[in-house]
Amino acid sequence: MRSLITLLFILLVCTCVRAQEDKDARPLVVCSASIFADMAEVISGDLVRVESVVPIGGDPHIYEPTPDDVRLVSQADLVLINGLTFEGWMNELIANSGTRAKTVTITEGIGTIESEEYANSSDPHAWMTAANGVRYAENVRDALIELDPFNKEVYDFNAGLYIQQLQDLDAEIFRQIESIPAARRILITSHDAFRYFGRYYGIQVEAALGTSTDAEVQTDDVNRLTNIIRNSGVPAIFVETTINPKLIRQLATDNDVIIGGNLYADSLGEPDSPAGTYLGMLKYNVRTIVAALRGETGDVGVGLGPSSAQQWLLLSIILAVMAGAFGFMVNRLNRGIA
Template sequence: MIRKLSLLSALPLIASLYGSTALAGEPVKVVASFTVLADVVAQVGGDHVEVSSLVGPNGDPHEFEPSPSDAKALKAAKVTFISGEGLEGWMERLISASGYEGKPVVVSDGITLRSMEEDGETVTDPHVWNSPVNVKVWVDNIAAALAKADPDDAADFAANAKAYKDKLDTLDAYAHEKFDAVPEASRKILTSHDAFGYLGREYGVTFLSPLGLSTETEASAADVAQLIEQIKTEHVKTYFLENSNDPRLVEQIAGATGAQSGGELYVESLSEKDGPAPTYEQMFRYNVDQLSAAMAKSS
């Protein structure tokens, strides 16, 4: 009788073939949970790090399924970064299965988090990166962890971190310029799931969505009906799809409300290199441009 093994149960055997010791002078092997975080780590680490992302471009970090190659990358990493706050629900299983002996660095530690009620429970919003103010906290945590792993290059990590935080300040100012020009009553957008709460908090934008904080949740018929009524009452005129999520539900709601498509946003994942959002900076600017243009048009 042939016994079939699940992917995660097979990972320890695969991972055991690979070591995690880096040679002196080589870049530090680093793993990040998803592309947005991987890009920020690369900005801070510079030439001193070799960064790989477990979730690829246009991937959904909520519903990610690890592969043997992910176990290999994790096993070989000297430092692993996650955003935390429930985003990477699969990471603990992957660590256990791969034999990785380190402890992931939670880069969102220190951020003032937002929470909401979902199915009678209070849950934390993990989508902190949709505010560049929060990403500055990421940068400090990343620089500290890299300096600990590679003390010889700590000064470079600190310099890179400072330079990148200046860019994040520029992004913050850019977003304020764009959104502040739109009347507050017109700053309302329909999206697939509740992933823009931190952007909304920072810039006074209201986001409505049929799904909660995770794409793994399901909207009930009553929830959808209530949202449709709210969209009509508040005169929300534009909806956006998300690059990593199923568009069908939000399209259905848009059809029932008369909301018009504003295009696609990059919420939890960067695009491919030849797409409009291959870095965090480009992703944030792209989203701000798309959102502010749609709001200005409907105001």
């Protein structure tokens, strides 16, 4: 009986949520990834409903859309994408959804860096500098105004504030990077998402994987990174939240350096984390990189299995428990016989 009531209650809640979703009369803006959804949320205030296709923590390079994503895009009034082959699967998703919504590429007008892996294509990670973030913000603002011209003033106002914050942060990042001793301004990380960041703010970037994440790491790359770590004397290397940390952990252990942080490149952090917004993510990254390369932090422990001492302790406890149980059983059996 109780389970029946619970089931009815769940059904009622679901129906209410559905009804609320359907009642939301605001235009729906669908973004490919969480970083762009945050930009759209900030600039739109609460005048539109914003959804991201790739969930937080997902890897947009290799994401596989679900039937729910098709349904979401089919209901969109505006679709915002990064383009530059970041989320190539979006084209098919948009086509399959049958949506008539306009798709806007929000990297329009940004001076791109050529991809090192693929001929005639650009590195997609343009959002990694706050200066480029300004251009993203302008493109999102213009797309919202075109969708909803009635609220132009609100979008202009919100974008103006946001752009000011991005420009302030841009200057702050330059100051922060300059505080790292020049010889240690080397950022070694999982995949090549930091080339815009490195070129613009003046820090050498070396990555285990290329600008996409769907490739295998080559022995050459491991040797190259090992040489760079040894020759430069950097105290720390970095992992990224959307990528398996195994290789970077191995490199750190082999070369006696620490993993200085878990950086955000292709996804925001959870909403209540310091990297839960685009501005927060840029701030978190630079703070983490600077502190670790200045030698002010310890290893973040990512990808670290239990140490051998911990493994021995665990084994000892298991053996002790088993010996105790064995002793208890022998004792009981003896008593039974007596």
